[in-house]
Amino acid sequence: DTEVTQTPKHLVMGMTNKKSLKCEQHMGHRAMYWYKQKAKKPPELMFVYSYEKLSINESVPSRFSPECPNSSLLNLHLHALQPEDSALYLCASSQDSREGSGELFFGEGSRLTVL
Amino acid sequence: KNQVEQSPQSLIILEGKNCTLQCNYTVSPFSNLRWYKQDTGRGPVSLTIMTFSENTKSNGRYTATLDADTKQSSLHITASQLSDSASYICVVSARTGFQKLVFGTGTRLLVSP
Numbered sequence: 343d344t345e346v347t348q349t350p351k352h353l354v355m356g357m358t359n360k361k362s363l364k365c366e367q368h369m370g371h372r373a374m375y376w377y378k379q380k381a382k383k384p385p386e387l388m389f390v391y392s393y394e395k396l397s398i399n400e401s402v403p404s405r406f407s408p409e410c411p412n413s414s415l416l417n418l419h420l421h422a423l424q425p426e427d428s429a430l431y432l433c434a435s436s437q438d439s440r441e442g443s444g445e446l447f448f449g450e451g452s453r454l455t456v457l
Numbered sequence: 458k459n460q461v462e463q464s465p466q467s468l469i470i471l472e473g474k475n476c477t478l479q480c481n482y483t484v485s486p487f488s489n490l491r492w493y494k495q496d497t498g499r500g501p502v503s504l505t506i507m508t509f510s511e512n513t514k515s516n517g518r519y520t521a522t523l524d525a526d527t528k529q530s531s532l533h534i535t536a537s538q539l540s541d542s543a544s545y546i547c548v549v550s551a552r553t554g555f556q557k558l559v560f561g562t563g564t565r566l567l568v569s570p
Binding site for chain 1: 498
C-alpha cells in the first residue's frame with residue numbers, strides 16, 4: 343500500500359467557516375507534509391511533521407493550524423480564510439524528514455475554494 | 458539562491474512521438490533529483506529519483522538523465538501516449554540535514570492525437 347489519502351477532494355467554504363482537511367497514510371512513514379499549490383505554480387511547503395512533532399512552519403498564517411494526532415494522520419484546520427487561500431492543498435509523506443530519506447509520496451489533493 | 462529551471466514551459470507533440478524535457482538547477486549542496494508527473498488538479502506522482510552517483514534511470518517509457526557536473530537533468534519520453542499529457546516537475550533536494558525540496562515550475566506537455 344503506497345497511498346496517501348486526502349479528504350475531502352473538494353471543499354467550498356465561506357470566510358467565517360471552520361473546516362478541516364484530513365490526510366492519512368499507512369506506509370509507516372514518520373514524516374508528513376502540507377503543501378499549497380496555486381494554478382500553474384509549483385507546490386509550496388507549508389508544514390513538516392517529523393515523528394508527530396511540528397518541525398517546520400514556513401511562516402504560514404495562523405488561520406491555518408496543523409495537527410498530527412498520530413503517525414498515520416495529519417490534519418489541517420482552517421479558520422477565517424481569505425479568497426486568496428483558494429488552492430490545491432497537497433499532503434505528502436516520506437520515510438522520515440532527513441535529506442536522502444527517499445521518495446516523497448503525495449496525496450491526490452484537496453481543492454479548496456474560499457468564497 | 459537555490460533554483461530549479463525547466464524548459465520548455467509548454468510543449469505539444471503528436472501521439473507516438475518522443476520528447477525531451479530539460480531541467481537546470483543551482484541547488485547546493487545537492488542530494489538528489491526527482492521527476493514528478495502531475496495531472497491537472499491531482500497530486501504529483503514520482504517517476505524517478507537520482508542521487509549524485511546516478512546518471513540515468515528509467516521507468517517504463519520515461520528515462521531521466523543527470524549530469525551533476527553541469528547541474529542539468531533531462532526527462533525523455535518515448536512513444537508518447539495521450540495519457541502522458543500532464544505537467545512534469547523537476548524537484549531537487551538539498552543536502553541540508555532535512556529534506557528541503559526545491560521545485561521547478563514544470564513543463565506542461567500536451568500529447569495530441
